[in-house]
Amino acid sequence: MNSGIIVKGIGGFYYVDTGDKIFECRARGKFRKEKVTPLVGDRVKITIQGAKGQGVIEEIEERETELIRPPVANVNHAVIVFAAQKPEPNISLLNRFLILAETQEIDITICFNKVDLIQNQELSTLVDVYENIGYQVIGTSTKQSIGLKDLSEKLMDKITVFAGPSGVGKSSLLNAIQPNLRLQTGEVSSKIDRGKHTTRHVELLQLDFGGWVLDTPGFSSLSLDFINEEELQYFFKEFNRFIGACRFNGCRHLSEPDCAIKTALEKKQIDQSRYESYTQLIDEILQTRRY
Numbered sequence: 001m002n003s004g005i006i007v008k009g010i011g012g013f014y015y016v017d018t019g020d021k022i023f024e025c026r027a028r029g030k031f032r033k034e035k036v037t038p039l040v041g042d043r044v045k046i047t048i049q050g051a052k053g054q055g056v057i058e059e060i061e062e063r064e065t066e067l068i069r070p071p072v073a074n075v076n077h078a079v080i081v082f083a084a085q086k087p088e089p090n091i092s093l094l095n096r097f098l099i100l101a102e103t104q105e106i107d108i109t110i111c112f113n114k115v116d117l118i119q120n121q122e123l124s125t126l127v128d129v130y131e132n133i134g135y136q137v138i139g140t141s142t143k144q145s146i147g148l149k150d151l152s153e154k155l156m157d158k159i160t161v162f163a164g165p166s167g168v169g170k171s172s173l174l175n176a177i178q179p180n181l182r183l184q185t186g187e188v189s190s191k192i193d194r195g196k197h198t199t200r201h202v203e204l205l206q207l208d209f210g211g212w213v214l215d216t217p218g219f220s221s222l223s224l225d226f227i228n229e230e231e232l233q234y235f236f237k238e239f240n241r242f243i244g245a246c247r248f249n250g251c252r253h254l255s256e257p258d259c260a261i262k263t264a265l266e267k268k269q270i271d272q273s274r275y276e277s278y279t280q281l282i283d284e285i286l287q288t289r290r291y
Helices: 029-033 091-103 120-133 148-155 170-177 181-192 229-235 260-266 272-290
Strands: 002-010 013-017 022-027 043-049 054-060 077-083 107-113 136-139 159-163 203-206 212-215
Touching (some): 002 022, 013 043, 013 054, 022 043, 077 091, 091 107, 091 159, 091 229, 107 120, 107 148, 120 272, 136 148, 170 181, 229 272
Parallel strands (some): 022 054, 077 107, 107 136, 159 212
Antiparallel strands (some): 002 013, 002 043, 013 022, 203 212
Protein backbone atom coordinates (compact mmCIF):
# COMPACT_ATOMS: atom_id res chain seq x y z
CA MET A 1 0.00 0.00 0.00
CA ASN A 2 1.02 3.60 -0.62
CA SER A 3 0.87 6.32 2.03
CA GLY A 4 -0.27 9.85 1.29
CA ILE A 5 -2.33 12.83 2.35
CA ILE A 6 -5.76 13.84 1.04
CA VAL A 7 -5.34 17.25 -0.60
CA LYS A 8 -8.85 17.63 -2.01
CA GLY A 9 -12.23 15.95 -1.96
CA ILE A 10 -15.01 16.51 -4.52
CA GLY A 11 -18.18 14.52 -5.17
CA GLY A 12 -17.06 11.32 -3.47
CA PHE A 13 -13.58 11.41 -5.04
CA TYR A 14 -10.52 12.03 -2.88
CA TYR A 15 -7.21 13.21 -4.30
CA VAL A 16 -4.28 11.70 -2.44
CA ASP A 17 -0.75 13.10 -2.79
CA THR A 18 1.80 10.34 -2.22
CA GLY A 19 4.74 12.64 -2.84
CA ASP A 20 5.36 11.41 -6.38
CA LYS A 21 1.88 11.61 -7.80
CA ILE A 22 -1.71 12.57 -7.02
CA PHE A 23 -4.16 9.67 -7.23
CA GLU A 24 -7.91 9.96 -7.65
CA CYS A 25 -9.40 7.65 -5.03
CA ARG A 26 -12.66 6.27 -3.76
CA ALA A 27 -13.10 5.30 -0.13
CA ARG A 28 -13.85 1.71 0.93
CA GLY A 29 -17.49 1.04 1.80
CA LYS A 30 -16.45 0.15 5.34
CA PHE A 31 -15.94 3.85 6.14
CA ARG A 32 -19.58 4.58 5.30
CA LYS A 33 -20.69 1.70 7.54
CA GLU A 34 -18.49 3.03 10.34
CA LYS A 35 -19.85 6.56 9.68
CA VAL A 36 -16.35 7.88 9.02
CA THR A 37 -15.93 10.47 6.28
CA PRO A 38 -12.40 11.00 4.89
CA LEU A 39 -11.30 14.61 5.27
CA VAL A 40 -8.79 16.83 3.52
CA GLY A 41 -5.63 16.58 5.61
CA ASP A 42 -6.17 12.92 6.50
CA ARG A 43 -3.08 10.75 6.27
CA VAL A 44 -4.20 7.60 4.49
CA LYS A 45 -3.05 4.32 3.01
CA ILE A 46 -4.25 3.51 -0.51
CA THR A 47 -4.07 0.68 -3.02
CA ILE A 48 -3.79 1.41 -6.75
CA GLN A 49 -6.18 -0.39 -9.10
CA GLY A 50 -6.74 -0.54 -12.85
CA ALA A 51 -4.77 0.69 -15.82
CA LYS A 52 -5.68 4.33 -15.16
CA GLY A 53 -4.05 4.16 -11.74
CA GLN A 54 -7.08 5.04 -9.69
CA GLY A 55 -6.84 4.31 -6.01
CA VAL A 56 -8.87 3.06 -3.07
CA ILE A 57 -8.51 4.45 0.44
CA GLU A 58 -7.93 1.46 2.69
CA GLU A 59 -6.96 3.07 5.99
CA ILE A 60 -7.20 6.48 7.68
CA GLU A 61 -4.55 7.17 10.27
CA GLU A 62 -5.60 8.56 13.63
CA ARG A 63 -6.31 12.30 13.44
CA GLU A 64 -4.36 14.75 15.58
CA THR A 65 -7.03 17.45 15.17
CA GLU A 66 -10.35 17.80 13.38
CA LEU A 67 -11.96 21.10 12.42
CA ILE A 68 -15.65 21.34 11.66
CA ARG A 69 -15.55 24.70 9.84
CA PRO A 70 -13.84 24.16 7.43
CA PRO A 71 -13.95 20.32 7.54
CA VAL A 72 -10.29 19.33 7.64
CA ALA A 73 -8.04 17.00 9.64
CA ASN A 74 -4.61 17.40 11.20
CA VAL A 75 -4.43 21.20 11.04
CA ASN A 76 -1.95 22.23 13.74
CA HIS A 77 -1.53 25.94 13.08
CA ALA A 78 -3.78 28.95 12.45
CA VAL A 79 -2.57 32.26 11.05
CA ILE A 80 -5.12 34.95 11.87
CA VAL A 81 -4.63 37.83 9.44
CA PHE A 82 -5.90 41.38 9.96
CA ALA A 83 -4.81 44.53 8.15
CA ALA A 84 -3.07 47.19 10.23
CA GLN A 85 -4.95 49.71 8.06
CA LYS A 86 -7.36 49.65 5.08
CA PRO A 87 -9.45 48.21 6.59
CA GLU A 88 -8.71 49.31 10.13
CA PRO A 89 -8.57 46.21 12.37
CA ASN A 90 -11.83 45.25 14.04
CA ILE A 91 -10.47 44.23 17.45
CA SER A 92 -13.74 42.61 18.52
CA LEU A 93 -13.68 40.41 15.40
CA LEU A 94 -9.99 39.61 15.91
CA ASN A 95 -10.73 38.42 19.44
CA ARG A 96 -13.56 36.27 18.10
CA PHE A 97 -11.19 34.59 15.63
CA LEU A 98 -8.75 33.96 18.47
CA ILE A 99 -11.40 32.36 20.68
CA LEU A 100 -12.49 30.10 17.83
CA ALA A 101 -8.88 29.03 17.21
CA GLU A 102 -8.33 28.48 20.95
CA THR A 103 -11.23 26.03 21.06
CA GLN A 104 -9.38 23.88 18.49
CA GLU A 105 -6.20 23.71 20.62
CA ILE A 106 -3.87 24.55 17.75
CA ASP A 107 -0.88 26.91 17.55
CA ILE A 108 -1.85 30.48 16.71
CA THR A 109 0.07 33.24 14.95
CA ILE A 110 -1.46 36.71 14.62
CA CYS A 111 -0.42 38.52 11.45
CA PHE A 112 -0.97 42.25 11.06
CA ASN A 113 -0.61 42.86 7.33
CA LYS A 114 -0.11 46.18 5.45
CA VAL A 115 2.16 47.55 8.19
CA ASP A 116 3.58 50.01 5.65
CA LEU A 117 0.34 51.99 6.11
CA ILE A 118 0.71 52.56 9.85
CA GLN A 119 3.12 54.44 12.13
CA ASN A 120 5.54 52.31 14.16
CA GLN A 121 4.11 53.55 17.47
CA GLU A 122 0.56 52.62 16.48
CA LEU A 123 1.75 49.18 15.42
CA SER A 124 3.68 48.66 18.66
CA THR A 125 0.59 49.48 20.72
CA LEU A 126 -1.43 46.94 18.76
CA VAL A 127 1.23 44.24 18.90
CA ASP A 128 1.96 44.71 22.61
CA VAL A 129 -1.61 43.85 23.63
CA TYR A 130 -1.37 40.39 22.09
CA GLU A 131 2.28 39.65 22.77
CA ASN A 132 1.66 40.41 26.45
CA ILE A 133 -1.06 37.77 26.42
CA GLY A 134 1.41 35.26 24.98
CA TYR A 135 0.50 35.19 21.29
CA GLN A 136 3.05 35.14 18.48
CA VAL A 137 2.58 38.31 16.43
CA ILE A 138 4.10 39.17 13.03
CA GLY A 139 3.84 42.42 11.08
CA THR A 140 3.93 42.02 7.30
CA SER A 141 3.81 44.04 4.10
CA THR A 142 3.81 42.47 0.65
CA LYS A 143 4.56 45.85 -0.97
CA GLN A 144 7.73 46.35 1.08
CA SER A 145 8.53 42.65 1.68
CA ILE A 146 8.34 43.08 5.45
CA GLY A 147 7.99 40.02 7.68
CA LEU A 148 7.60 37.49 4.86
CA LYS A 149 10.61 35.44 5.96
CA ASP A 150 9.31 35.36 9.54
CA LEU A 151 5.89 34.22 8.35
CA SER A 152 7.42 31.52 6.13
CA GLU A 153 9.32 30.15 9.12
CA LYS A 154 6.06 29.89 11.07
CA LEU A 155 4.49 27.86 8.25
CA MET A 156 7.37 25.44 7.83
CA ASP A 157 6.43 21.76 8.31
CA LYS A 158 2.92 22.59 9.58
CA ILE A 159 -0.60 22.30 8.19
CA THR A 160 -1.86 25.86 8.41
CA VAL A 161 -5.28 27.41 8.02
CA PHE A 162 -5.39 31.13 7.23
CA ALA A 163 -8.29 33.03 8.77
CA GLY A 164 -9.38 36.64 8.67
CA PRO A 165 -11.89 39.02 7.07
CA SER A 166 -11.85 39.82 3.37
CA GLY A 167 -9.61 42.58 2.10
CA VAL A 168 -6.78 42.03 4.57
CA GLY A 169 -4.41 40.44 2.01
CA LYS A 170 -4.42 36.72 2.84
CA SER A 171 -4.04 35.66 -0.81
CA SER A 172 -1.41 38.34 -1.46
CA LEU A 173 0.62 37.06 1.48
CA LEU A 174 0.50 33.48 0.23
CA ASN A 175 1.46 34.52 -3.29
CA ALA A 176 4.34 36.62 -1.93
CA ILE A 177 5.62 33.69 0.13
CA GLN A 178 5.37 31.28 -2.80
CA PRO A 179 4.45 32.90 -6.14
CA ASN A 180 3.54 29.65 -7.90
CA LEU A 181 0.90 28.54 -5.37
CA ARG A 182 -2.01 29.44 -7.62
CA LEU A 183 -0.19 27.83 -10.58
CA GLN A 184 0.20 24.64 -8.57
CA THR A 185 -3.54 24.51 -8.04
CA GLY A 186 -3.94 24.46 -11.82
CA GLU A 187 -1.30 21.76 -12.15
CA VAL A 188 -3.17 19.56 -9.68
CA SER A 189 -6.29 19.92 -11.82
CA SER A 190 -4.42 18.76 -14.92
CA LYS A 191 -2.75 15.87 -13.07
CA ILE A 192 -6.05 14.44 -11.94
CA ASP A 193 -7.72 15.25 -15.26
CA ARG A 194 -11.04 16.23 -13.73
CA GLY A 195 -11.43 19.70 -15.17
CA LYS A 196 -11.99 22.82 -13.11
CA HIS A 197 -14.76 22.77 -10.55
CA THR A 198 -16.61 25.91 -9.57
CA THR A 199 -17.93 24.35 -6.35
CA ARG A 200 -16.14 25.72 -3.31
CA HIS A 201 -13.99 23.09 -1.67
CA VAL A 202 -11.20 22.80 0.85
CA GLU A 203 -7.80 22.15 -0.69
CA LEU A 204 -4.30 21.66 0.67
CA LEU A 205 -1.47 23.39 -1.17
CA GLN A 206 2.08 22.23 -0.60
CA LEU A 207 4.81 24.72 0.25
CA ASP A 208 8.21 24.31 -1.38
CA PHE A 209 10.01 24.86 1.93
CA GLY A 210 7.92 22.25 3.77
CA GLY A 211 4.38 22.31 5.07
CA TRP A 212 0.90 22.84 3.70
CA VAL A 213 -1.62 25.68 3.64
CA LEU A 214 -5.36 25.41 3.23
CA ASP A 215 -6.84 27.05 0.16
CA THR A 216 -10.04 28.11 1.91
CA PRO A 217 -11.54 31.28 3.39
CA GLY A 218 -10.41 29.85 6.73
CA PHE A 219 -12.99 29.60 9.46
CA SER A 220 -16.16 29.95 7.44
CA SER A 221 -18.36 30.63 10.44
CA LEU A 222 -17.70 32.80 13.44
CA SER A 223 -20.62 31.56 15.47
CA LEU A 224 -19.46 30.64 18.96
CA ASP A 225 -22.81 29.24 20.05
CA PHE A 226 -21.22 25.89 20.91
CA ILE A 227 -19.34 27.51 23.84
CA ASN A 228 -21.20 27.85 27.14
CA GLU A 229 -20.77 30.77 29.52
CA GLU A 230 -18.78 28.73 32.04
CA GLU A 231 -16.25 27.63 29.39
CA LEU A 232 -15.71 30.99 27.71
CA GLN A 233 -13.37 32.42 30.36
CA TYR A 234 -10.82 29.65 29.72
CA PHE A 235 -10.39 30.69 26.07
CA PHE A 236 -9.14 34.12 27.14
CA LYS A 237 -5.55 33.11 27.92
CA GLU A 238 -4.79 36.14 30.10
CA PHE A 239 -7.69 35.26 32.44
CA ASN A 240 -6.19 31.92 33.42
CA ARG A 241 -3.90 33.09 36.22
CA PHE A 242 -6.79 34.93 37.90
CA ILE A 243 -9.51 32.28 37.54
CA GLY A 244 -10.28 30.70 40.91
CA ALA A 245 -9.30 33.80 42.89
CA CYS A 246 -12.76 35.37 42.77
CA ARG A 247 -14.95 35.52 45.88
CA PHE A 248 -17.64 33.35 44.29
CA ASN A 249 -16.92 30.02 42.60
CA GLY A 250 -19.42 30.65 39.81
CA CYS A 251 -18.25 34.20 39.16
CA ARG A 252 -19.01 35.33 35.61
CA HIS A 253 -16.73 38.39 35.98
CA LEU A 254 -19.51 40.85 35.23
CA SER A 255 -20.98 42.67 38.25
CA GLU A 256 -20.08 40.28 41.07
CA PRO A 257 -18.16 41.71 44.06
CA ASP A 258 -14.52 40.78 44.72
CA CYS A 259 -13.93 39.54 41.17
CA ALA A 260 -10.26 38.82 40.46
CA ILE A 261 -10.71 39.41 36.71
CA LYS A 262 -12.23 42.87 37.23
CA THR A 263 -9.50 43.71 39.75
CA ALA A 264 -6.87 42.69 37.15
CA LEU A 265 -8.68 44.88 34.61
CA GLU A 266 -8.49 47.89 36.97
CA LYS A 267 -4.77 47.23 37.43
CA LYS A 268 -4.36 47.09 33.61
CA GLN A 269 -3.22 43.46 33.83
CA ILE A 270 -6.03 42.68 31.36
CA ASP A 271 -6.63 44.85 28.31
CA GLN A 272 -9.93 46.75 28.23
CA SER A 273 -10.75 45.73 24.64
CA ARG A 274 -10.26 42.07 25.50
CA TYR A 275 -12.55 42.32 28.52
CA GLU A 276 -15.17 44.08 26.40
CA SER A 277 -15.01 41.20 23.91
CA TYR A 278 -15.54 38.77 26.78
CA THR A 279 -18.65 40.58 28.07
CA GLN A 280 -20.03 40.92 24.54
CA LEU A 281 -19.68 37.18 23.97
CA ILE A 282 -21.22 36.36 27.35
CA ASP A 283 -24.19 38.52 26.41
CA GLU A 284 -24.54 36.70 23.07
CA ILE A 285 -24.47 33.32 24.80
CA LEU A 286 -27.14 34.39 27.27
CA GLN A 287 -29.29 35.86 24.48
CA THR A 288 -29.09 32.54 22.62
CA ARG A 289 -30.24 30.69 25.74
CA ARG A 290 -33.29 32.93 26.09
CA TYR A 291 -34.49 31.78 22.69
